[in-house]
Amino acid sequence: MKNILFLFFAFCSCFHSGQKKKNPKDLLDDFSNDRFYKDFKPITFNNRIKKFPFNKTSKIKLISYNLDFKKEPIYTPQLIDDSIAIKNDENRKLPVELSDILANKNLEKAQQQKNLTLMEIQELSDIIFNECAKYRMGLFSKAGCYFPRNAILFYDENDKIFAYFEICFQCGGFTSDPKNLFEDDFDCDDIYSKLEVFFNKVGMQTQYKEK
Structure with missing residues (x-):
């Protein structure tokens, strides 16, 4: 019995030692290939524009804001008897909320605005509906505090914003209206x-830049 076990383990040892070991690059390639659906078929542009909100959109605009802030500033209350500090505090520049920007039709509080062309809408919709859909397993993580600097605005035929998608590229998070817009994508x-x-390719800044 001992001899049989010895031969069995010896055979296994020889079998494994005879296998060709894969280098790290091959292992990484195997992992990358396993992530994708082999039979994945991207949604065509003709079908993408039939999906909400593209099916109700007459214009899509990108905006950038809060580009002067590295992160959300922390408010420190000033002493009541320190008039200079109080005055400086009153005059300090504050980050804006998307709701404040949308309150004005001309979006005056946004630092950048860009109306997308049809070709750019085609590229945007391809990213939204096809990028994550091709993965067998999605690797997803969030980091840092939510401090967004960009948004996608969807306008109806009356030039009214009926949906938006706000993005924080720094932390990998978003908010939207309607609430579940692109949530599964x-x-x-x-x-x-x-x-x-x-965003960067069409001329929109997405991160804080040192001056």
Whole structure:
């Protein structure tokens, strides 16, 4: 019995030692290939524009704001008898909320605005509906505090904003109206990097830059 066990383990040892070991690059390639659906078929542009909110949109606009802030400032109350500090506090620049920007039709509190062309809408919709859908498993993580600097605005035929999608590229988070807009489409990390590249390509700043 001992001899049989010895031969069995010896055979297993020889079998494993005879296997070709994969280098780290091959293992990474195997992992990357396993992430994708082999039979994935992207949604065509013709079908993408039939989905909400694209099916009700007459214009799509990108905006940037809070570009002068590295992060959300922390408010420190000033002493009552320190008049100079109080005056400086009253004059300090504060970050804006998206709701404050949307309160004005001309979006005057936004630092950048960009109306998308049809070709740009095609690229944007492709990222939204096809990027995460091609992955078998989505790798998703969030980091840092939510301090958004960008948003996608959807206008109806009366030039009214009926939906928006606010994005924080720094932390990988979003808010939207309607609340569940694109919720099922943003379930992988890759979509944020692809979308940020798109924003930058059309001339929109997405991060704080030292002056």
